[in-house]
Amino acid sequence: MFLPAHFTPLWTRPEDSPSSGSYWFAFHADKLLVASGPRGPEIPRLWDGAALPFPIADAHCIGTLNGSLCFAASATAASATDEAGPLPSGFSLDGLRSLFGRLPEELLAVAGRALQVLDFHRTHRFCGSCAAPTKPDDEQRARRCASCGAITYPRIAPAMMVLIKRDAPAGRELLLARGARFPGAFYSALAGFVEPSESIEDCVHRETREEVGVRVRNLRYFGSQSWPFPHSLMIAFVADYDSGEIVCQPGEIVDARWFSLDRLPPLPLPISIARRMINHTIAEVAPDHPAVLGAPNGLNTT
Numbered sequence: 001m002f003l004p005a006h007f008t009p010l011w012t013r014p015e016d017s018p019s020s021g022s023y024w025f026a027f028h029a030d031k032l033l034v035a036s037g038p039r040g041p042e043i044p045r046l047w048d049g050a051a052l053p054f055p056i057a058d059a060h061c062i063g064t065l066n067g068s069l070c071f072a073a074s075a076t077a078a079s080a081t082d083e084a085g086p087l088p089s090g091f092s093l094d095g096l097r098s099l100f101g102r103l104p105e106e107l108l109a110v111a112g113r114a115l116q117v118l119d120f121h122r123t124h125r126f127c128g129s130c131a132a133p134t135k136p137d138d139e140q141r142a143r144r145c146a147s148c149g150a151i152t153y154p155r156i157a158p159a160m161m162v163l164i165k166r167d168a169p170a171g172r173e174l175l176l177a178r179g180a181r182f183p184g185a186f187y188s189a190l191a192g193f194v195e196p197s198e199s200i201e202d203c204v205h206r207e208t209r210e211e212v213g214v215r216v217r218n219l220r221y222f223g224s225q226s227w228p229f230p231h232s233l234m235i236a237f238v239a240d241y242d243s244g245e246i247v248c249q250p251g252e253i254v255d256a257r258w259f260s261l262d263r264l265p266p267l268p269l270p271i272s273i274a275r276r277m278i279n280h281t282i283a284e285v286a287p288d289h290p291a292v293l294g295a296p297n298g299l300n301t302t
Contacts, residue, residue, distance in 0.1 A: 001109035001226055006066050011141045013061035021045040022069040025114035026052050031093035041103050049073055053088050062117050072114030100269050112228035119230055120154040157232045160203045163189040163277050166241035172285045177256035187265040188274045200235050212256045213247035225273035236273050261286055
C-alpha cells in the first residue's frame with residue numbers, strides 16, 4: 001500500500017490541531033470499522049473517538065490526510081475472539097483484505113499504517129530487556145522503558161519479491177506461482193523474508209532456488225511497498241531467467257509455471273506491487289494487453 005502524497009505522517013497529535021472532523025481508523029481485533037456511504041465503505045469522520053460505536057482502549061494520532069487528523073484506535077476487547085456486539089445501522093467491521101477494491105486506495109494505505117501502529121503499541125507494552133512497562137516516547141516513533149530506559153522502535157520486516165521473465169521464440173513468458181498461504185487461487189511473483197546477515201539480493205537468489213528451483217540473473221530494482229500483514233516492506237525486483245527446471249517447494253508453493261502473455265492465470269489485485277510489476281513487465285512488450293489496460297482481477301485470456 002502506498003501512502004498518498006497529501007498524507008503527512010505524525011506520531012503525536014500536534015498542538016495546532018485542524019478544526020475539521022478527524023478520520024478514525026478504529027479496529028476491533030483485526031477488523032476495521034467502516035460506515036456505509038453512497039459510493040461504498042467510508043472511514044468515520046468524527047470530532048471525538050468517544051462517538052465510536054464501541055469503547056476504545058488505545059488511540060494514537062498517525063498523521064493528517066488533506067489537512068484532517070487521522071487516528072488509529074483499538075477496542076477494549078480482551079482477545080481477538082471477543083465479539084464487538086451489535087453495531088448501529090450503517091456500520092460494519094471488515095478485514096483490510098476484504099476492502100481491497102471497495103475502499104479508496106489512499107484510505108486503505110492509511111488504514112494499513114494505523115493497523116501497524118496499533119500492533120506495535122500492543123505488542124511492546126513491556127520491555128524486552130527487563131520486562132518493565134514501557135510508554136510512548138513523545139520525541140520519536142518509539143516506546144521507552146520506564147525502568148532501564150531501553151528504546152524500542154516499530155518492527156519492519158523486509159521481504160523480497162521477484163518477477164522472473166524470459167523471452168522465448170513465441171514471446172515473453174512470466175514465471176508465476178501460487179503460494180500455499182495465498183488467499184484465493186491467484187498466481188503472483190515469488191516472495192520471501194530476508195534472513196539475518198543476508199542482503200536483499202542474496203535473498204532473491206536463495207528464495208528463487210528454494211521455492212521453484214531456478215536461478216536468475218540481471219536483477220533490476222522495481223520499487224517497494226508497505227504491506228501491513230502484519231508489518232512487511234516488500235522490495236520488488238524484475239529478473240531474467242538463467243537456468244534450472246521448476247520444482248515447487250513442498251508446503252510453500254502449490255503450483256508454479258511459465259505463462260505466456262496470451263494465457264495468463266488469475267492475477268493479484270492492482271493495489272499490490274506484485275500486480276503493478278506484472279503489468280509493467282507486460283507493457284514493455286505488449287502495451288495494449290488487457291492486464292495493462294485494467295482488466296478485472298481473475299484475468300485469463302484463454
